[in-house]
Amino acid sequence: MSNSGCCGTGNGGGGGYEIARIEKAKNGCHLCEEYAERQQAKPVAVICCEGACLRGEVARQAANILCHSLAPEKTVRICLGGAFTKDTGQRNLVRHAARLIALEGCQVNCASRMMNGVIEGLAPEVIIADRLYEFDRKLFGIEEMPPEQIQLHAGAVARKIAEAL
Numbered sequence: 001m002s003n004s005g006c007c008g009t010g011n012g013g014g015g016g017y018e019i020a021r022i023e024k025a026k027n028g029c030h031l032c033e034e035y036a037e038r039q040q041a042k043p044v045a046v047i048c049c050e051g052a053c054l055r056g057e058v059a060r061q062a063a064n065i066l067c068h069s070l071a072p073e074k075t076v077r078i079c080l081g082g083a084f085t086k087d088t089g090q091r092n093l094v095r096h097a098a099r100l101i102a103l104e105g106c107q108v109n110c111a112s113r114m115m116n117g118v119i120e121g122l123a124p125e126v127i128i129a130d131r132l133y134e135f136d137r138k139l140f141g142i143e144e145m146p147p148e149q150i151q152l153h154a155g156a157v158a159r160k161i162a163e164a165l
């Protein structure tokens, strides 16, 4: 039974495979590649659900707080879309990270499943963010919670992860 109160009954894995065909990127982004180059030495890479719901938004903000405020020397914030859709710098950061944390908004586990689909044998530490804070689990949309409350939950999640780094 669902722990998070959303997203059906799936656990984000174990249901076989779906084959996706991703068009190779025609365009690169030199800013993204330079960022990846600069971040190579950091030991912990953080991928995250970039979803548009409340749970995804809490996870997204938590990843930003963790990587940019609480532990910027240790952690690198990965662009999930970039790492998933092109085999360049961001994907290499994920591939070669000494430690990989997948901060998931909910039990759909989109970030870890996406990256597992393009990097064989990947074994991220999956943290399901909505289990780390208390809230009304019937809520779904970002607009259903005040922005300040979302920030507070994101900060709490980020601190819990930072303490365990």
Ligand code: SF4
Pocket (backbone or CB within 6 Å): 007, 049, 050, 051, 052, 053, 054, 055, 056, 057, 104, 105, 106, 107, 108, 109, 110
């Ligand atoms: S947290 Fe779950 S429902 Fe929300 S965007 Fe991510 S995968 Fe979708």
